[in-house]
Amino acid sequence: MALSDDYNYDFWLLDLDGTLIDVEWSYTREVFDAVGDRIGREFTDREATILWNGLTGSRDRQLREWGIEPTSFWAAFHAEEDPLVRAEQTFLHEDAAFVADLEVPVGLVTHCQQFLADPVLDSVGIRDWFDGIVCCTEETGWKPDPGPVEQAMREIDVAGNGHRGVLAGDGSNDVGAAWNAGLDAIHVERIGHDRRGRCVLGDYRVTSFDELQ
Incomplete structure (x- = not known):
């Protein structure tokens, strides 16, 4: 081009x-389901989309607005992400x-x-x-x-x-x-x-x- x-x-x-x-949406949904289980808080499709794509700017600020402590969220998030599965998706x-x-x-x-x-x-x-x-x-x-x-x-x-x-x-x-x-x-x-x-x-x-x- x-x-x-x-x-x-x-x-x-x-x-x-x-x-x-x-990434395929199914992967994103599965990760947020697993993260939700870890931190005891479910995520709607809209919330998962907002965080995955950073739609509102700072993800940490958005997490705090929802009453979620960012450090705990990211620890759970990175624990659930499988590099090879993500690459495949x-x-x-x-x-x-x-x-x-x-x-x-x-x-x-x-x-x-x-x-x-x-x-x-x-x-x-x-x-x-x-x-x-x-x-x-x-x-x-x-x-x-x-x-x-x-x-x-x-x-x-x-x-x-x-x-x-x-x-x-x-x-x-x-x-x-x-x-x-x-x-x-x-x-x-x-x-x-x-x-x-x-x-x-x-x-x-x-x-x-x-x-x-």
């Missing part, structure tokens, strides 16, 4: 879940294929933890798309904090050189992280603003990367 002149950046950063890949969005053809440095900045991201990247065959991969941690910070974005820029050797870059992602945290790091932001709306309950503004808003042609 040839990008239009508007998208001829010197480097690209991308989010992973919901942007390049997604993950699919690549067809319109994401353009990333393989980018002829500039490309980095990945994801909230997906490394023990999950590694088998997923291998399963869908996209690890070699990236010159650098950052899986956010407490040490790097979490989007919209610019910390992990700046780390990715260092890994792909574009930090501080004045090059024009962009971060593409499916959530408001991605847009915020891009702007906080001084980059342009592309919001990819996979969910739809009706289901999300809000519109996410970016420098560009698309429903598919095919629109970048």
